[in-house]
Amino acid sequence: MQLSNQDLSQIDEDELLNLPEGELRHLSIKLLNDLKDARERLSQNSRNSSRPPSSEAPWDKAPLEPSNDQAEEETDNPTETEDSAKPRPPAKKDQQQSEGENEEARKPGKQPGAQGFGRTQKLAITDYQNHYPETCDCCHQTLESRHAIAYAAYETINVDWADVNHPGILVTNTKHTLYEIACTNGHITRKEVNRSSHAQLPDITRTEWRLVGPGLAAMIVCLAYRMRASREHIQEFLYDWLGIKLSVGTINNTLHESGAAAMPLEDEFIQEIINSELLHVDETSWMEHTTFLWLWVFSTDRVTAYWIATRVFAILISVIETYRKRNQSPWIYLAQVIASQRSGLPVPALPNVRVSE
Numbered sequence: 001m002q003l004s005n006q007d008l009s010q011i012d013e014d015e016l017l018n019l020p021e022g023e024l025r026h027l028s029i030k031l032l033n034d035l036k037d038a039r040e041r042l043s044q045n046s047r048n049s050s051r052p053p054s055s056e057a058p059w060d061k062a063p064l065e066p067s068n069d070q071a072e073e074e075t076d077n078p079t080e081t082e083d084s085a086k087p088r089p090p091a092k093k094d095q096q097q098s099e100g101e102n103e104e105a106r107k108p109g110k111q112p113g114a115q116g117f118g119r120t121q122k123l124a125i126t127d128y129q130n131h132y133p134e135t136c137d138c139c140h141q142t143l144e145s146r147h148a149i150a151y152a153a154y155e156t157i158n159v160d161w162a163d164v165n166h167p168g169i170l171v172t173n174t175k176h177t178l179y180e181i182a183c184t185n186g187h188i189t190r191k192e193v194n195r196s197s198h199a200q201l202p203d204i205t206r207t208e209w210r211l212v213g214p215g216l217a218a219m220i221v222c223l224a225y226r227m228r229a230s231r232e233h234i235q236e237f238l239y240d241w242l243g244i245k246l247s248v249g250t251i252n253n254t255l256h257e258s259g260a261a262a263m264p265l266e267d268e269f270i271q272e273i274i275n276s277e278l279l280h281v282d283e284t285s286w287m288e289h290t291t292f293l294w295l296w297v298f299s300t301d302r303v304t305a306y307w308i309a310t311r312v313f314a315i316l317i318s319v320i321e322t323y324r325k326r327n328q329s330p331w332i333y334l335a336q337v338i339a340s341q342r343s344g345l346p347v348p349a350l351p352n353v354r355v356s357e
């Protein structure tokens, strides 16, 4: 890298517009070299670098021929299952261990980092959607779709919701094809899928390239959090009732991505709670595996927000009691505490009175 982060932070559009031509050319060369370097790092994968296969995004795992109908997302982060989230036993240093010991240290099933397999289920395509780039990335020329060449494709399974006049659920399978087009100057521009992540969940990438469509994702979220079904039970339900085969890993990723997609709503909910004059709060015990937690519910006339907490319970009770003695409502302060914690800010001090045990 020729330019440091510090250098980059000092360069803006005004700076570039005011630079003399000679300096601008030199700077352009540095920027170009850095950009090529960064792109090269981005394109590294398990086959051309030391990166493990599990670190790859699904669209990087294998080039998809336009004629290939097989959706690849089933391989999406194959290691990101509940199992692999648990701490792994430390690797044994003793090279003399027997095979039996080896098997003992190895968990059954697919190993973290192992190569995933493409989907074996072939669903009939119910709809086709083509995605073309509109303008050249280099010279901004308008591109014509008749010159387009398909370079990748993926399928998205979705469910169309029923209404009282049309009961039942319809499963759809849309094939999305991505195209590249060359402009008259020879630049090739690809239509890329949108990808993004929330600042607080940087490891979870939301992307348009997905096997599970929004309606099916909503159903999986409902089964998991409204019906409290396990990933395995959701898998069983989807297969038995809808004829959809999904891996537990894909179901898990769908839940994580749906959570990331809903993150921006939290700020609105917290603000609503802070602004609300009529607020009800209650708590109940909440088990997660073997961990004993508390589930709090904050309910206004427009918003119901849940918060799962551990040791803070005792502190909360203390705060509530303090406010009760002061004949004031504690809920506005508690909502501010939650908002601060979620934004990574320090907890606001309790006004005037110390929190007593």
Ligand SMILES: [Zn+2]
Pocket (backbone or CB within 6 Å): 136, 137, 138, 139, 140, 141, 183, 184, 185, 186, 187
């Ligand atoms: Zn061009």
